[in-house]
Amino acid sequence: MHSVAGVAPTxxxxxxxxxxxxxxxxxxxxxxxVARTPVRxxxxxxxxxxxxxxxxxxxxxxxxVACDRHVAAxxxxxxxxSMQAGASLDPMMALRTYRDGPPLLAYLARxxxxxxxxxxxxxxxxxxxxxxxxxxxxxxxxxxxxxxPHGRAAVLxxxxxxxxxxxxxxxxxxxxxxxxxxxxxLGYVRPAMEVMGQGVxxxxxxxxxxxxxxxxxxxSARGDARATPSDAPASQET
Amino acid sequence: MHSVAGVAPTxxxxxxxxxxxxxxxxxxxxxxxVARTPVRxxxxxxxxxxxxxxxxxxxxxxxxVACDRHVAAxxxxxxxxSMQAGASLDPMMALRTYRDGPPLLAYLARxxxxxxxxxxxxxxxxxxxxxxxxxxxxxxxxxxxxxxPHGRAAVLxxxxxxxxxxxxxxxxxxxxxxxxxxxxxLGYVRPAMEVMGQGVxxxxxxxxxxxxxxxxxxxSARGDARATPSDAPASQET
DNA sequence: CATCATACTGAACATGCATTCAGTAGCGGG
DNA sequence: CCCGCTACTGAATGCATGTTCAGTATGATG
Numbered sequence: 001m002h003s004v005a006g007v008a009p010t011x012x013x014x015x016x017x018x019x020x021x022x023x024x025x026x027x028x029x030x031x032x033x034v035a036r037t038p039v040r041x042x043x044x045x046x047x048x049x050x051x052x053x054x055x056x057x058x059x060x061x062x063x064x065v066a067c068d069r070h071v072a073a074x075x076x077x078x079x080x081x082s083m084q085a086g087a088s089l090d091p092m093m094a095l096r097t098y099r100d101g102p103p104l105l106a107y108l109a110r111x112x113x114x115x116x117x118x119x120x121x122x123x124x125x126x127x128x129x130x131x132x133x134x135x136x137x138x139x140x141x142x143x144x145x146x147x148x149p150h151g152r153a154a155v156l157x158x159x160x161x162x163x164x165x166x167x168x169x170x171x172x173x174x175x176x177x178x179x180x181x182x183x184x185x186l187g188y189v190r191p192a193m194e195v196m197g198q199g200v201x202x203x204x205x206x207x208x209x210x211x212x213x214x215x216x217x218x219x220s221a222r223g224d225a226r227a228t229p230s231d232a233p234a235s236q237e238t
Numbered sequence: 239m240h241s242v243a244g245v246a247p248t249x250x251x252x253x254x255x256x257x258x259x260x261x262x263x264x265x266x267x268x269x270x271x272v273a274r275t276p277v278r279x280x281x282x283x284x285x286x287x288x289x290x291x292x293x294x295x296x297x298x299x300x301x302x303v304a305c306d307r308h309v310a311a312x313x314x315x316x317x318x319x320s321m322q323a324g325a326s327l328d329p330m331m332a333l334r335t336y337r338d339g340p341p342l343l344a345y346l347a348r349x350x351x352x353x354x355x356x357x358x359x360x361x362x363x364x365x366x367x368x369x370x371x372x373x374x375x376x377x378x379x380x381x382x383x384x385x386x387p388h389g390r391a392a393v394l395x396x397x398x399x400x401x402x403x404x405x406x407x408x409x410x411x412x413x414x415x416x417x418x419x420x421x422x423x424l425g426y427v428r429p430a431m432e433v434m435g436q437g438v439x440x441x442x443x444x445x446x447x448x449x450x451x452x453x454x455x456x457x458s459a460r461g462d463a464r465a466t467p468s469d470a471p472a473s474q475e476t
Numbered sequence: 477c478a479t480c481a482t483a484c485t486g487a488a489c490a491t492g493c494a495t496t497c498a499g500t501a502g503c504g505g506g
Numbered sequence: 507c508c509c510g511c512t513a514c515t516g517a518a519t520g521c522a523t524g525t526t527c528a529g530t531a532t533g534a535t536g
Contacts, residue, residue, distance in 0.1 A: 162400015
């Protein structure tokens, strides 16, 4: 465990010591989670003493916050960098191709469940971005209109991020590594695209469903709705 | 924090002491996660001493395994109970209506990320179930056929469970509580149903995409595929 | 050169934790 | 009545971990 760096302080490492500590922490946190990585291990990975970690960041928790901020900033940046190169339906897909993408995604997957204000903020930005990209997509005839654009974008992002968080299960169930390179994700991407492209229901079944659904998509949900006959993923009505 | 039970050992509690401890542990683990709930808190919630918890289960870790098994068994049972009452596209939806459903879902959400052999096993069963239900749905004209039924079922389950795991973000982004009652989930269910019903892409765009996709859906992914132009959720190509 | 701040360390320290231990109470079987 | 067994407890024990502390080196500044 904790197979990260080693103590070798690559001679040509121009990063400042705090930066090296922060980067080591990001790798460790991504690999084992925050709770299960002692400061000792981070210090070793950065080639310094545990005391120095505290000296620079004040406490392990403040170090974590610094990591959150840095990762959020990196993702924001790579997001805007990849803007021109054609956005995909998965906002994180572009990240996988970058050199440091996978560790970033692993860190994100951990932090999404641990909960961090900065990552939560990032998530809200991603939803907002998705809404506007999808509006463009709608305008150019690629995407369908939605009765609730924000809701749709949020649900798609939750699914995408949720799959990322459950990447271990994705590996077991589908044999793909969601933290890896995009060209090895066909086992995930193809079914996903199938659903994104056509849905899973027949047009008639969907028609019947919408007729039975309570009205008002965008206004905040009212209490008049009875239990819906079905929901998100996995089967049909008997 | 840890607002669970209290020490009151309801006089009419016919559960055995180990069962009471296990149930208390499930509640605590669901609420705060395994790592962040000391044995002491579980013992308090069950009205016993920490030493007794160890006495009955051997260690905290074995207690966790017992909880995993019990939760998996409960979910299996409620799943088969609700079979007759019309399965939905979300395999967990029925659980929400049961009295003890929400805590079970919360426990599941925690354990899915912590990783547990028994819950992983449960997940595989759920995929298998989903495949057969969706085959029925296809036969009765409700669902579309898929080029990769297992992949589709797995992806849908991953999305559904992923959203569950990220329920805190769902609350913030959509204002719904995925751990709560189904009739308060419209903000999630409606966009989800929209996607499940029709997909997000226009038929023409999907047509163009499938034409560009590499072939062979069911055979295990070969290494010949180049990067796919896009993926799962959030936008389109510029 | 003297001074001072800063980077840094090894060895403590304090705390929270799971687990152990020695012992008590109660109870069923001989 | 007594023996042994089980449920159970309060107080240790030992360990891992975050943090502090006293002190050293280094390099800039006067």
